[in-house]
Amino acid sequence: MINKVRELRALKSLTQNDLAVQVGVRRETIVFLEKGKYNPSLKLAYDIAKVFELSIEEVFFPDVITP
């Protein structure tokens, strides 16, 4: 999965720690997520999208789009 978390976070002027606290995970989870080294659970993806007031599809995308 690829995501726009880093860009959206910058737009909202949030630090990694701020986002981590808001969605209830460790800061390193956000770090790994932004680097694309960790695929979040559906709940975490939902919580992150909610922080940015977007839908999950607007924040997370699959690496390869299947027809």
Place this chain on the structure above:
Amino acid sequence: MLYIEFYNILLTFFGLVLEQPNFALEINNIYMKSITKEFLLALILLAYLTVSVLYYSSKLEWSALNITVAILAFITVILYTWFLRKRVAEIKEGIIDEDEMTRKIEVYTGHYSFAGSLFLYVLIFLFANLNHLAIDAKCDGILAFGIYGSLLIYISVYIYLKRSGHIND
């Protein structure tokens, strides 16, 4: 002389182990969350160290297995004390101690290190002389090597998974 030094090391173990239930209770007070697992582990370590002191006080044997057990006890106590201290500090700062990624890494580490340990024992037994698998001096060495290997595999796999991000596969 050696006996007294060994006894001192064991007493240091005791000091560190006695600190652990304290840390566990501190976490409980701050976090208001059940920490039965940590508390039980601390108590088991304490019981284990008590038995070790009693055993080594009565009989000092320097077989490979005894040395392995002593070294493992030392490593476990040091690492666990460090881990609890870190956890207390993090909780005081308001950092979440466990989340979905850390749990996932732990599960994957358990899976891979168990499989790795099994293969390690297969290799050990392949290279060991099968005639010595009965209870004798060489069996100690094989077991000690296996225990060291399993510990090393667990630590290596944990570090690798944490850094590589292969838990997504």
